[in-house]
Amino acid sequence: MIKNKQTYIAYLEADKTALGIPDLSLISLLINFISPNQIWKFQKTLRKLEYYNNCKKGGLNKIIYMYLRFKFKRISLKLGFSIPINVFGPGLAIVHYGTIVINSNTKVGKNCRIHACTNIGASGGSKKAPILGDNVYIAPGAKIYGDIQIADNIAIGANAVVHKSFIQEGIMIAGNPAKEIKKIDISKIIKHI
Numbered sequence: 755m756i757k758n759k760q761t762y763i764a765y766l767e768a769d770k771t772a773l774g775i776p777d778l779s780l781i782s783l784l785i786n787f788i789s790p791n792q793i794w795k796f797q798k799t800l801r802k803l804e805y806y807n808n809c810k811k812g813g814l815n816k817i818i819y820m821y822l823r824f825k826f827k828r829i830s831l832k833l834g835f836s837i838p839i840n841v842f843g844p845g846l847a848i849v850h851y852g853t854i855v856i857n858s859n860t861k862v863g864k865n866c867r868i869h870a871c872t873n874i875g876a877s878g879g880s881k882k883a884p885i886l887g888d889n890v891y892i893a894p895g896a897k898i899y900g901d902i903q904i905a906d907n908i909a910i911g912a913n914a915v916v917h918k919s920f921i922q923e924g925i926m927i928a929g930n931p932a933k934e935i936k937k938i939d940i941s942k943i944i945k946h947i
Contacts, residue, residue, distance in 0.1 A: 755808060755840050762805040768844035769797050772865065772944075793848050796833055799826045804839045834870075842866055843888070847944075850894075863888035863906065867944050871895045877917065884916075887923075891943045907940040 756762045775794055803826050806819040830836065833851045838858035845865035848854065852870025860874050860883040872892055876883045877900040884898050887906035895913040898904070902919040910916060911928025920927055926935045 756801065756804045758809060759805070762801060762809075765801050765804075765844040766798065768864065769801065769846050770794070772845040772847035772867070773797070792829070792833060792851070796826075796829045796835065797846060797848065799829055800837065800839065807839055857883040859883035860885070862886040862890065865889045865944055866892065868892045869894040869896075869912075872897075874898045876900070889940045889944055891940065909938055909940060909943055911935065 756765055773791075773794055775791065799822065803819070803822045806815060806822055810819065834853045835848070836853075836855045838856060841856055841858065841860050842862045843864035843866070846862075847867045849867060850870040853872075854868060854870060855873045855875065857875035859876065859881055862874075863886060865888055866886065867890075869892060871894050873896075874884055874886075875898075880901060882901035884900065884902050884904060886898075886904040887908070889907045890904060891909040892898070893910060893912040893914070896910045896916065897914070898910065898916040900917045902917065903921060904910070904916070904919070905921045905923045907923045908920060909926040910932070911926060913930070914928045914932045915930040916927065916932040918931070920932075920934070922934070924937055924940065926938045927933060928935050
């Protein structure tokens with residue numbers, strides 16, 4: 755969670771690396787001016803909103819916070835994302851536009867790579883949502899729900915339905931219901947860890 759300006763900057767740098775955003779150069783500035791990366795814009799707004807929500811209270815900061823909430827909601831609707839603040843750790847990489855729905859009680863560690871058509875939420879009216887570890891890859895269409903835990907270094911396959919905990923690290927899970935498929939080296943899937 756972003757607790758001060760240093761962690762805010764660290765989160766932005768980790769997200770930038772995870773998304774493969776190039777460092778500032780004249781060419782990258784020109785490309786960004788002509789065709790801005792909307793996902794990077796979303797993630798920068800998400801992190802700034804988290805920073806203002808967690809660290810800046812009262813006065814003019816309230817007005818800035820309200821503006822950021824409005825901007826965040828607009829870009830979320832445009833991209834099809836329903837992602838609350840303070841859910842993802844640093845190094846988030848949203849790969850595509852498209853529907854992503856996350857419960858606000860979900861907690862996801864660092865270096866998560868997530869694809870479109872993913873749902874992560876509570877089950878049956880419960881307020882308890884999944885807790886995912888570090889270095890988790892979530893393929894398109896995955897559904898993860900319930901009071902469950904997913905260990906570090908796990909890949910969740912396309913269209914997997916995950917409703918039970920997986921505490922063994924370094925595996926791929928897939929299917930409906932999800933089960934262990936094989937052991938994997940997550941660093942081959944998530945390049946920036």
